[in-house]
Amino acid sequence: MNWLGWLHDFFADPAHRSGPDSVVHRVLEHLAFSAEALGLAVLVALPLGLLIGYSGRGLFVVTALAGVARALPTLGLVTLAVLLAGVGDAAVLLPLTALAAPPVLVAAAEGVRGTDPDVRDAARGIGLTHPQTLLRVCVPAAAPTLLAGLRTASVQVIATATVAAYVGLGGLGRYVIDGLATRNYPTTVGGALLVVLLAVAVQLLFALLIRLAAPPGTRTRARRAGRTGRTEEPVPVDDPASPPALVKETP
């Protein structure tokens, strides 16, 4: 039997159409885990990252975490969490949060730090307080970087949330792990495909958000820079809703 046949079997299975083992239910479970983990990560890492980026203190933490994030053995963490906390939500949420937090922290810190120093200087100089400068000037300026960090985190979390099934919880990992355990390859392949599709869909959603977060005019500049070979924000799409640039570039 080939791939397509397996996939057909997977989606044709009535158990995958409705009930607790249905595709919709498993996808929702998967998303719920992932969103919870991402939410926790944001709750912890975002304020810390913003403060580190704004104050410039503790940047070494960011540098260190940027490397650690990729080397994190999630499966090992899950096992450890199960040993420490027993089987349950926490055993999955904690490792996933630990996985999602570093990219969010790094992005928040880098994004805020990357705010144009002149813009920051002007903000302070015309009378914004530090919290106002951070929240009204630096955070919007950091938004594209921040969203890119969230995108990285969310994709990693969605991919890794598959391990939730390993400790007996739901989500798309159920298909993969149960399928492997029972040598039911259609189920494994179907589950894997769904994980990939989900990750791609979330990627696309973030790509759209990132595009919307860049202020009009800067996108035009990015395109111009791209043509001359300089590297800048890789969002070379014009927003049709934005008013036309006042200064036309000459071809």
Add this chain to the structure above:
Amino acid sequence: MIRFEGAAKRHPDGTVAVRGLDLDVPAGRTTVLVGPSGCGKTTILRMVNRMVVPTAGRVLLDGADVASLPAARLRRGIGYVIQQAGLFPHRRVIDNVATVPRLLGWDRKRARARAAELLELVGLPPETARRYPAQLSGGQQQRVGVARALAADPPVLLMDEPFSAVDPLVRAGLQEELLRLQAELGKTVLFVTHDIEEAVRLGDRVVVLREHGEIAQLADPHTLLTAPADAGVAAFLGRDRGLRGLGLRPAGAVPLAALRPSYDAWELVLDQEGRPEHWRRGGERHPAPVFAPDRDSLRSALDAALLAPSGHAVAVDAEGRAVGTASRAAVVEALAAAGPVPGQVPHAGR
């Protein structure tokens, strides 16, 4: 009025930015700090709005130590313009300009109405309001920066090399605009530049600084150009001081002659409204350089006379109509008669 009393800034690493400055910046006038890079001029400017805190001495604003107010509140009462404009890229132009009024608690509608007024005041078309900073040219961004600084109508305006990053033509336009604004608003302006031409053009008073914020000379532009305090200042002022000084004298002193049918075989051709078109001799045509006696400087008049093939500069009124001519000899006569010019004089013409 801004008063510096022994204001000094020493960095933690021991380097001295400003050794100890005593300076009065009079209200309602433009005072320009000029000097080579690293002379401490920006540090001095930033002491006024506490972007830099002096390590010794103090800065008084209308008699009150600037350290006595919370920094943010102090700054909302002081206009601040910097070199790269520093506009908020994610906010529309109108909301950039409305920033300080909003911080002061104005409601959005009133703040935006005020911002729209300001945009008009600095010569930006109304449709600019809805755009984002990155959609404007450098010169336009700088105008928005000035509008933002003026939005809450602060009595004091600090300008840190605001026109240095734009090309010379745009810079000249912005300088012209600032002179017009200042004539209208009468703010206490403290302006920092490294460009002596700009200093002489914009300043009622020019403070030439050397290292560590020491004052090499404090004078009105004319005195500065004609009587530099020492060789160092003279070198900083550069060549052609005398000639450039003419740019500070009004052309009104030039005696005008009535228009004549011909000037040594040259004939001045006017259009239907009486505006000069060109000089003609036989089939030969040359542009006719003009000056406006009520607006331009002696330097413009001399320049026009030197460039005219007939040797006669054409004087024009506000509508550009020829009202008379001045020969090179007449201009030189006015030069000879002109003593030191006290008080306000027109600035260098186009």
